[in-house]
Amino acid sequence: SGSGGRWQREVIRNGAPIIQDVYPIHGEATSHGDMEGNGTGRTIGALVVETNMLAYERQRRRNRYFRRAVPGVQEMCLHGEIKNAGALGRFGIYDGIYLVDHERHIRYVSGNATNLFRAAGIVRDPHGAHVSMLEATDAELVEATFRTQQCLEERHESSDGRIWVRRAVPLRMPPPTWMQWWLGIPWYNLAQRKQADIDAVIVMVHNATENVQKQRELNVKSAIIQEVHHRVKNNLQNIAAILRIQARRCESEEAKQHLSDAVNRVLSMSVIHEFLSQDEHRPISLRDICQRIGNQVAQVSSNPEQEITIQVSGPNIRLPASQATPAAMVINELLLNAVEHGLRDRRHGHIAIVLQDLGDAVELVVTDDGNGLPTDFGQKPSRSLGLQIVQTLVTDDLKGQVTIESLPVAATTAATAPSSATNTSADTAPQQPAQPSQQNVNIPDAHLVEEKIVGDNAPTVDHTTVAVDPSGEQAAAARPQQQGTQATIRFPKRSLGID
Structure with missing residues (x-):
């Protein structure tokens, strides 16, 4: 009817009566037909306000x-x-x-x-x-x-x-x-x-004096913490520089390798402190971590005579600092393992890092086109310090699982790119893990086509080499079938976001 008013009704609610006020809600009158007798739009609802008797009497006074x-x-x-x-x-x-x-x-x-x-x-x-x-x-x-x-x-x-x-x-x-x-x-x-x-x-x-003062104190503390992270990053980089100097003076190749590994581990931790020095509370991009550590590993660990490309693809998954730190060290160890063992004595090599969002979990796949795992891998406890670090960080800190396995590669293809190579955007939907590619070999009379893609707007593949052998006989005779290695890390999300 469009009318409204106030009346009292007895309601057994903790034994006390309440006052109920009902008010009509009118819609906008768009035409004369929508007008009611009171000059407003049609009644489209009602607002009910209930007040207990005590509050009602207090309001009257x-x-x-x-x-x-x-x-x-x-x-x-x-x-x-x-x-x-x-x-x-x-x-x-x-x-x-x-x-x-x-x-x-x-x-x-x-x-x-x-x-x-x-x-x-x-x-x-x-x-x-x-x-x-x-x-x-x-x-x-x-x-x-x-x-x-x-x-x-x-x-x-x-x-x-x-x-x-x-x-x-x-x-x-x-x-x-x-x-x-x-x-x-x-x-x-x-x-x-x-x-x-x-x-x-x-x-x-x-x-708002107390709240503003607390916010100012928090801002000061946040600035101090960011400065601490900045200084920690600088100190870690200084330590890495000292280790590099020490490695140059070592005569033992084994000692040089151990010091080089230590440099990469220190730099992987400095990457996290660099992100935290910019904004302590902002989640850290896992893809940025992979790219930064990949560049460091390629510069520090690879032989100057080697040509190793590292490709990163997948959505921009963000992690809190509590997960970003162990994730950075895990990525560093997997890349070191791929360069030092999978691609050892290789002039060309490719490493693919693929990130996937699984809803309530994150999957990180690192694939190389190297020589694969030893035949006795997994039959006895690994003596590799890097793999022990990976297992400990993934299991204890990330609460996830890690699997490492060898993957065969077709013998007739000299070099192939991962399936995600056609992706032209770094922020596309989650992609399938890249398949490992093979070692580039010398094939007599084969026609080689080489393509390099660079630039900010280029696809995520940095280097692709395709060998065409029409008959396939020369490739089969030139080299035996090789294997690649794939490491898969899966851990649950903890306050994650996807761009």
Whole structure:
């Protein structure tokens, strides 16, 4: 019917009655047929407000201006007349409220507002006084709200260092009860009333001093922590430089190799500290970690006479620092193992790193086109320090699983690219793990086609070599079938995000 009103009903809710107010919600009238007798759009719903009897009686004893303001706010909400409300911050239970009428006189002040005013040095009772008796910012905010007729928020720092946040809401209040009875227009049907200027402004006062001070302290601590990460990164790089110098002076090839491995392990940890020095709270991109560590391994570990390409593909998975650190060390050890063992004594080699998002887990696959694993691999405990580090970090820190296996490669193809090589975007959907490619060999009378792709917008494949042997006989006679190695790491997500 479009009518609304207030009535009391007995409800057994903790043995106490409640007051129920029902207000009609009108839609926008787009044509004369949509208009109801009260001049508004058709009724599309109802707002039900329930108040326990104790709160209702307490409300009846409040200031009469405040009693009129509450239904005024409800009515404006029903008709969507509160403009710019989304720009206001959240109202807290310890915030103060005061009401200013159209004559700029303060008509209501809550107890919390009185306490806040006293803390600001305002001892005089503000009831009935002009709003200018408060701070100048109060009067300016109220005046701007009357002028713009929309919600406004202002932050101000007083001379004593306190931070005050004031939020102003314009208000059209219903006429007094006697006028509603005389006009025969209930307050909830104020659409028939002339839409004049606003009648009052409700101002909410919040003392944000403590929160702002805590935030400033957190910012200082965050800056200090970032500086610590920056210095740790520099110190780790200095340690790596010292180890390089020591490696050059060693006569033993075994000692040089051990020092080179130590350099890569130290640099893999410095990569994480470099990311943390930029933003401690921002998740770290796993793909960026792979690219950074891949460059380091290619520069430090590979023989100058070798041509080893490392390809990284997959979605931009982000990890918290607690997972990024062990993941970086695992990636470093797998790449070192591929370069030092799988691609040993090889002039050309390819390593593919493929990232996949499995929903609740992350999968990382490292594949090389090397010589494969020893025949007795897995039959006895590994003596390799790198594999022991991988097993420990994946199992204990990442709570995941690791599998390492040899993969055969077709003997008739001299070199192939992973299946993801056709991807032209680094942020595409998760891809299937790349298949390992074979060693490039000398094939008599074979036609070799070599393609190198570089640039920021180029596909993710850095180097692709394809050998064409029409008969296939020369390739089969030139070299035996080779094997590649594939390491698969899978671990559960922990506060991850995908770009």
